[in-house]
Amino acid sequence: MHAQPDQYAWFAVVSTAGPAILLSALGAFVMLLLGSEIPTFSLLLLSLAVALVGLGVGMKFIRSDFHARRAIESVILWVLAGAATISILTTLGILISIIGEAINFFQIHSFWNFITGTTWAPGNSFLAAAGRGDGSGAEFGSVPLFAGTFMITAIAMAVAVPIGLLSAIYMAEFAPARVRSVAKPMLEVLAGIPTVVYGFFAAITVAPFIVRLADSVGLDASFNNALAPGIVMGIMIIPFISSLSDDVINAVPDSMRQGSLALGMTKGETIRDVVIPAALPGVISASLLGMSRALGETMIVVMAAGMRPNLTINPLEEMTTVTVRIVAAMTGDLEFDSAETLSAFALGLVLFVVTLSLNLVSVIMIRRFRNKYRVNNL
Amino acid sequence: MSDSYDQISQQLKSRHRKSTRLKYMSMGALALAGAFLLIFFADMLSKGLPAFKQAMINIEINYTEDAASNGRAAVDQDLSTIISRSVVRVIPLEMRNDPSLLGTTVQRWVLASANVDQYLKGNPVRGLDDEEKARIDRLVEDGRVEMQFNAGFFSRGDSKMPELAGIMSAVVGTVMTMIVTLGIAFPIGVMTAVYLEEFAPDNKLTQLIEININNLAAIPSILFGLLGLAIFINFFGVPRSTPLVGGMTLALMTLPVIIISTRTALRSVPESIRHAAFGVGCSRWQVVKDHVLPLAMPGIMTGSIIGLAQAMGETAPLIIVGMVAFIPDVTASFTQAATVMPAQVFTWSGEPSRAFVEKTAGGIIVLLAVLISLNAAAVLLRKKFERRW
Numbered sequence: 001m002h003a004q005p006d007q008y009a010w011f012a013v014v015s016t017a018g019p020a021i022l023l024s025a026l027g028a029f030v031m032l033l034l035g036s037e038i039p040t041f042s043l044l045l046l047s048l049a050v051a052l053v054g055l056g057v058g059m060k061f062i063r064s065d066f067h068a069r070r071a072i073e074s075v076i077l078w079v080l081a082g083a084a085t086i087s088i089l090t091t092l093g094i095l096i097s098i099i100g101e102a103i104n105f106f107q108i109h110s111f112w113n114f115i116t117g118t119t120w121a122p123g124n125s126f127l128a129a130a131g132r133g134d135g136s137g138a139e140f141g142s143v144p145l146f147a148g149t150f151m152i153t154a155i156a157m158a159v160a161v162p163i164g165l166l167s168a169i170y171m172a173e174f175a176p177a178r179v180r181s182v183a184k185p186m187l188e189v190l191a192g193i194p195t196v197v198y199g200f201f202a203a204i205t206v207a208p209f210i211v212r213l214a215d216s217v218g219l220d221a222s223f224n225n226a227l228a229p230g231i232v233m234g235i236m237i238i239p240f241i242s243s244l245s246d247d248v249i250n251a252v253p254d255s256m257r258q259g260s261l262a263l264g265m266t267k268g269e270t271i272r273d274v275v276i277p278a279a280l281p282g283v284i285s286a287s288l289l290g291m292s293r294a295l296g297e298t299m300i301v302v303m304a305a306g307m308r309p310n311l312t313i314n315p316l317e318e319m320t321t322v323t324v325r326i327v328a329a330m331t332g333d334l335e336f337d338s339a340e341t342l343s344a345f346a347l348g349l350v351l352f353v354v355t356l357s358l359n360l361v362s363v364i365m366i367r368r369f370r371n372k373y374r375v376n377n378l
Numbered sequence: 379m380s381d382s383y384d385q386i387s388q389q390l391k392s393r394h395r396k397s398t399r400l401k402y403m404s405m406g407a408l409a410l411a412g413a414f415l416l417i418f419f420a421d422m423l424s425k426g427l428p429a430f431k432q433a434m435i436n437i438e439i440n441y442t443e444d445a446a447s448n449g450r451a452a453v454d455q456d457l458s459t460i461i462s463r464s465v466v467r468v469i470p471l472e473m474r475n476d477p478s479l480l481g482t483t484v485q486r487w488v489l490a491s492a493n494v495d496q497y498l499k500g501n502p503v504r505g506l507d508d509e510e511k512a513r514i515d516r517l518v519e520d521g522r523v524e525m526q527f528n529a530g531f532f533s534r535g536d537s538k539m540p541e542l543a544g545i546m547s548a549v550v551g552t553v554m555t556m557i558v559t560l561g562i563a564f565p566i567g568v569m570t571a572v573y574l575e576e577f578a579p580d581n582k583l584t585q586l587i588e589i590n591i592n593n594l595a596a597i598p599s600i601l602f603g604l605l606g607l608a609i610f611i612n613f614f615g616v617p618r619s620t621p622l623v624g625g626m627t628l629a630l631m632t633l634p635v636i637i638i639s640t641r642t643a644l645r646s647v648p649e650s651i652r653h654a655a656f657g658v659g660c661s662r663w664q665v666v667k668d669h670v671l672p673l674a675m676p677g678i679m680t681g682s683i684i685g686l687a688q689a690m691g692e693t694a695p696l697i698i699v700g701m702v703a704f705i706p707d708v709t710a711s712f713t714q715a716a717t718v719m720p721a722q723v724f725t726w727s728g729e730p731s732r733a734f735v736e737k738t739a740g741g742i743i744v745l746l747a748v749l750i751s752l753n754a755a756a757v758l759l760r761k762k763f764e765r766r767w
Contacts, residue, residue: 073663080577083569087591087637090630094601097608166407174401175408183408185757190415192753194691196720197422197742200727204735205421235414242411268397289596296598298694299720303727323600323694330607330698348604352597359596363589 007068015058020051101345117141120309122340144309148319159234164241172249191239199303202232221316224306248282285365292358429740432528433490462489492540492733540733551716558625567636595634603698619700619715639681643674676763683756
């Protein structure tokens, strides 16, 4: 079992190729990182030499009492563990890339102004980066951006939470199995529609409809109003809320329902006073997840919301969001180290922190629910 | 006593009414969600289906001396304003490539201009005067103008002329990007899941990795774009706008989806199979490779297809790494600028011309058709191979 011919063969392959591949990867990385030129040809030659040495050493090991299986498996274990660390590296990569550039930004503009300023006007900051002008007049106060983001998120949640939660209640408590088997995939289709498609729908169909509606009651609405992206984003989030809430409501133990019904409560009262309070941590967790998705949603607002920062509470007016400004800063013809481009990373940092904390709270809530009712499949 | 009976039964009635009200309210919520979906699809189909039809005009092309330098000379002056500019533009080139054409006359179906196309589809058009409209109506009566299936929409790349714009370059770009994405995310995702589920000791590092993966799944996609820009493009020097950098960025985004679904699939393989394999002397890796992974494969494939569909519809991170380029030619290369289907939809939606609204919706229909069939494939796969232990 642990000394089969093919295992010896694999051992030979690993001992030959392993060090050689490591060496060439290291060489390539050093070349990239330090910019020092190692001729590709000599690197290749060196790798081949190492491969030969590896083969020789490997052959020396192969004896009848040598356990090739154990040797290969330790290598496999390292490779698997290496793959697992890539997810950590991704998070680190996001953190480093965002924080690094955000620090550059905060060296140009004060952190305090960024957090509390109410005027977002990148203005001529790109001229300053090119060495012309001093970039004065550029202001990076992010309050209007966050106000817009939270406004649109609030509209989305106002649409998604009631519809999502009630749909979940219907599916978990009332619906016959046949309806359920149709409704669940239908909601999943909503979740599978690309956001760019939602954005087009919001901009071309919903926004003009809202403008006409507002017109008919004598209100003045902008074509880039905050209501259209908000509503469409709400539709997008419905399945996130309904699907998790459905699972949570199903996980509430039946004994609680039976106890409540035995006391003479009607079905509606049981749901309202027993099931939903029990499932509340899960429902809140689902809503927080949906909220973090709404905050970070990009395409819908890029296509349907405005570009102009606007500090207002009127959802019929044009307003812009954090993600819109990130996209605007990244797609303009600006120098990479101009203040406006760097500001995108500062905005990204705030977005990262906010969504991360929402996710963490959501995870804690769902864990609390799981521990309370000892449910394992959530 | 009788009083209180009445009271209670009154109360009971209203309590049951409330219960029924909740039922209908929740039913209404679900119906509302369904209605949104219906309105959405009806809207997309009504806007996008006309894009699959294209007005064509049957014209006479005279390959004269003049036409060799100025393509306009080859066609009737009255018609030159209502056919696509692209038709006359290629005539000199055609003549250079095939000198024997000189002096011949060919009757041929050519693309009508976008204005004619929109006029025939009944949309308001600004670019045509009444005389031209009358001429088009006459041509329709003669059978010289026809709506034909718009094959060019599926075989051409992007163009600034709506009648010429097609989705092919975006489709090719999507395929190239998805090859990169899946090529990176699938092996790494499966390896990570196998490590966490079958090998990892339950220590702080493992818990950190798990929390981290769950968080990655919920991070806004645009931040992955910032990572791609700062790390892949600026640090490692991967060329901008290419399927390579787009695919790598999307791979990082798809990774958590694949890891989570693979772990679920691995977990659903019963312990007894592992015990049996250990019992005959298999090592941990042999158990995983020969028994657990093959049994979990359908679940892993389902999860990967769903992850792929998600990556295919993603736009925001690709905008940040520059994959919204204008790509008129269909090129299949990992290191040349490319665009993907959702990015193409985004580009077209920014075009002011009315004809592009139709193109955008047409592109959306193609994109949705691909995504829905992918998801349906995943569901079928799950149904076919799902095993209850």
